[in-house]
Amino acid sequence: MRISRLLPYLRQHRGALLIGLVSIVVGDALLLTAPYLLKQAIDALGDNQLDAARRAALLMLAVTAVGGLFKFIMRRWMIGASRHIERDLRHDFTEHLFKLSPRYYDQHKVGDLMALATNDLNAIRMILGPGIMYMANTTITLSVAIALMASMSIKLTLLAFIPLPLLALSVQQATKLTYRRFSLVQSQFAAVTSTAQEALTGIRVVKSYAQEDGMGDRFDEQSHDYMKKNISFFRVQATMFPMMSMLAGIAASSCLFFGGRMVINGSITVGTLVAFLAYVGQLTWPVIALGWTINIWQRGLASLDRIDKVFEAEPEIVEHENPQPWLRKGAVTVRDLSFSYPDAPTPSLQEVGFDLPAGSWTAVVGPTGSGKTTLIRLLSRQYDGYGGTIEFDGTDLRQIALTDLRRGLGYAPQDGYLFSDTLRENIAFGAPDLDEARLEKLAEVSRLARDRARFPEGWDTPVGERGVTLSGGQKQRVGIARALAHDPTLLLLDDVFSSVDTETEAELLSQLRQAWSGSTVVLVTHRLLAVQEADQILVMDGGRLVEQGRHADLVQQGGLYARLFRQQLTEAEIHALGDSS
Amino acid sequence: MTAYNDIFEQEHEDQKATGSDAHLLRRLMGYLRPYMPQVVVILLLLVIVSALGIAGPWLVKLTIDRALTSDASNAERLTMLLRITGIYIGVLVVTAGVHYAQIMMLQTTGQRVMFDLRRQLFRHLLRQDMTLFDRQPVGRLMTRLTSDIDALNELFTSGVVTVAMDVFTLVFIMGAMVWMDWRLALLSFSIIPCLFLLSMVFRSRVRRAFRKIRVRVARINSFLQEHLAGISVVQSFGQEPRRLRRFDQLNEDHTNAHLETVAAFSVFFPAVEVLSTAAVTLLLWKGAGLVASEAITLGTLVAFVQYAQRFYRPISDLAEKVNILQGAMAASERIFELLDRQPNIRTVAEPKGSDRVRGEVVFDNVRFGYEATSNDGGNNDSMANNGSDDEPRERKIVLDGLSFRVEAGERIAIVGSTGAGKTTVISLMTRFYDVQEGRILVDGVDVREWEPRGLRHNIGVVLQDPRLFSGTLRENLTLWRDNVDKLDDAIERVGLDSVIAGLPDGIDEVMREGGSRLSTGERQLVAFARALAHDPPILVLDEATASVDSETEARIQAAIEELLRGRTSITIAHRLSTVRNADRILVLHKGRLHEQGTHRELMDHDGLYRRLVDMQLKSASVDAS
């Protein structure tokens, strides 16, 4: 049952909810005595008892005041609790999203998930606050009013409820429709969000190609659809509300007619009829609110279903039930490693095997799309569903305690994702307690120190979303510094020199070699000239490890590596030629 | 405190309003103008609904006075009763029908208005200059586009028009009361000033809270957007707990702002209820005397009591509406603020059109620095124009007196160390930013005199950071244009055909957000092919093949050789193999042109370029021997 997802939250705030519910009961009960007092006042007037009438009127005011107090308590606690529950739900939802693995994000759009975290969570909150409140309110008002009415005249009460079956029927229909149409509205909302998000994230491309209008049209299409779905949703509302008012009115009119006849017969007093009408009047609002309540509940349930789907997604990367510590020596063994991305027809890695001795330097090279990044992703345990084994210091990667793993790994992704924090915060991302001296050291190694003067506020300069205010090479170097900050045993650098000039690259590499001599380093690169001194070179092609060895041996073999290398070597020779002539 | 905090705490939450409520409302009403006929009909329907709404108590009074307490015969009284009930039911059915029509028209119009507004806002956003996007997180802009506009929708549908209905109802009820007995009527109205006072106090408190809510929702959105898009980094660094704690702060702030409104409403609603009961009590007190002295009938008093109760409903409704209205007002402030922002990049009165250029580019003593993003203005939530007119805050100069000339059809390469300003040169040429001093000419015309989009049509740029859109690969290549006839040729030339062959749906394969389905190099090929397919007279390649292996790169170079003939190309690269064939190489250093010439000339010159080449040579020649 989907609602069971909410039970723990309800339980946690049961105190507040209970106070709220009790206040509803008491408050409603008090407020419902008001028409009764009104009846007394009018009956007293009919009998010319002026003082009694006035007393009843005063009592009515007092009762309302006390009832109002309880209503205050109810709102304060019920709605307050719903806000707290919303907060907790959003926390848990985000926590869960943080646990979900890259594979999940390969298949879901961030925009969609954001819509869930805001809009849908709010719809769920509406159940918990106003939803419960109005439902309780309606139920209590209905039952107390009915009881009081019955105590005055059972016959009239029954007559007043002639439209009841009709009411039940329309409620049922409305419920179904609201749910269905609201689901459509919400998913279209997510589509609108996603389109906007993409256009804004890719604004540079959009502008470079003068595609503002094209993007605008795309967005219009989505939001036009959103409009249409909304209108179809409102059609249900537009039917429901007038319908409910009408049914309530019919109840009142049947009261008036039959009650009137009874007054004429002399079986009830005018005062009773007036009180009766007042009760029916008081019922009008709860009945209309019933429509609203249904709306809230159905919206909320539709959202709950959507959220539930995300909650049900199991994170792919989880702690092994019997986690092992990582010895942090840095030896890596890979055997028969094969991997396919979901829905990709061909495997991205096929039977790759190699050894990285502790403290060694390895370069991974190969054509575009040959699986280098995929290999790095598997080594940093971003995906689990691979064939073969990966062992760090003799322990299976999947068995190593996650915190150990994260602490011992330094990873610089190819797209160097930065956060809209300051430079300092970005560098210290994996090592929050980074001190100034170490920061300077890291900046030195990653050759960022040189650029410092260019940053208006030094290390406290914000870098903008994804680092938009940095140059390509600066972004990459911040990425490198970030990967180094927590002193990793195994350093995975994925093509992080592509936007760095050769001079800086050479400096950076020699700095790294000095400062990180103990770490095992895996370096993906397309610049072969810089990696000849690597302890080992892995050459990938089409997902396979086609060659492996030291530079000199590979050149001798005369395979892919030699070809790639010669490509760059001939360039170098041309330079050399140009130089000497 | 993390910087995240600092950035966000700078937003002043109690920002001054963009104008008075009346002003905001008037502006909002402007959006209703195209729908005037509908609005008039809606208002008419509203008048009918509220007029019919007061029929109930009136009929009750008639029943009591004419049918129940009159001296006529029982049969006559029964006929009377039957007739009144018949009228009552008729009124109910008509009301329901009219009400349906009214709600439907209202919602449809509301949705149309929202659609218009959303469309306007989105297009306005896309027209903004880069400074906005450098500063504003995408998540925040999206909040404006989605939930803020939805809040406005509430204003139209639940708000303005229903308020009108409540007001009509009030007027009708007041009219009916005055007509029945003016003394009792005045008595009932005596609570109105109290209610007014109450809602004044309440309103200001709620508005403040709603402003906070708007800001804080946007923060949550930005946070999520950023962290979910970068989830693999968060996870690889094991930072989930720490980031989550940061999120909790944002979440807590958001909740607290809501709790402020809860506190206000929990006082307001019961207070209204008590006040209105006080009015009824007063009525009974005074009315009792009048009935006793037979100044009024019992029926009149009963009708009065009923009216007084109905009186209270629209008012308490109005309170609920105030809730919505305040939220919407806060949202509209933000939206209008954004809409009022004029792009710093302005178009001159008669811009140069979009004809195809020859391709001559001149940088004449260009001086430029980015506006500092820090300090107050930087990440401030305010979207207000920071004005290119006023004296810029401290700028770090990136280009300092840069001059060079590119002839039409020339093949130019720009090299320079990282951060030297190469990408900036391109951004200025495509007019993402305006220069501070000097000028940039394309075909002899200052870029500021070009229609920006016409200019950009002429310049095909492959950006350093290749971004794909979700949508098919084909859409990514054509960017939703239909008339891209060079597409197949472009795909072949950059070698994208083999990548496409490997995709299940070929060129119609749906790309995921950001193109995560392809490797980085493959994405660069897509961006490259996209630029070629658009067949621009000026081609700009900013590290276009930096993540591509040298074999593929050499193949591409050979394949586009023929394409480059007759067009201007500007290539930025660190790999010297990419640049050596250029007609001229510009070496950028410290924001100036350090040296220029052909590869051969520069090698002879023994300057910066030579040093860079030697770096590569040295490492290569170790094993070359």
Ligand SMILES: Nc1ncnc2c1ncn2[C@@H]1O[C@H](COP(=O)(O)OP(=O)(O)OP(=O)(O)O)[C@@H](O)[C@H]1O
């Ligand atoms: N949007 C921006 N806002 C503020 N500063 C910026 C912005 N873009 C770039 N900068 C700064 O301007 C300087 C030049 O950047 P630019 O991107 O032009 O360098 P580049 O030569 O392209 O370097 P790379 O080779 O690393 O890509 C850098 O110091 C960078 O930090």
Ligand SMILES: Nc1ncnc2c1ncn2[C@@H]1O[C@H](COP(=O)(O)OP(=O)(O)OP(=O)(O)O)[C@@H](O)[C@H]1O
């Ligand atoms: N998330 C994904 N889903 C499906 N296929 C993918 C995904 N990521 C990569 N691929 C495919 O897997 C293959 C290997 O990609 P990978 O990113 O490992 O290449 P690479 O060697 O790093 O290339 P580059 O040098 O361009 O970065 C490519 O054909 C690519 O299209």
Ligand SMILES: [Mg+2]
């Ligand atoms: Mg890669």
Ligand SMILES: [Mg+2]
């Ligand atoms: Mg650059």
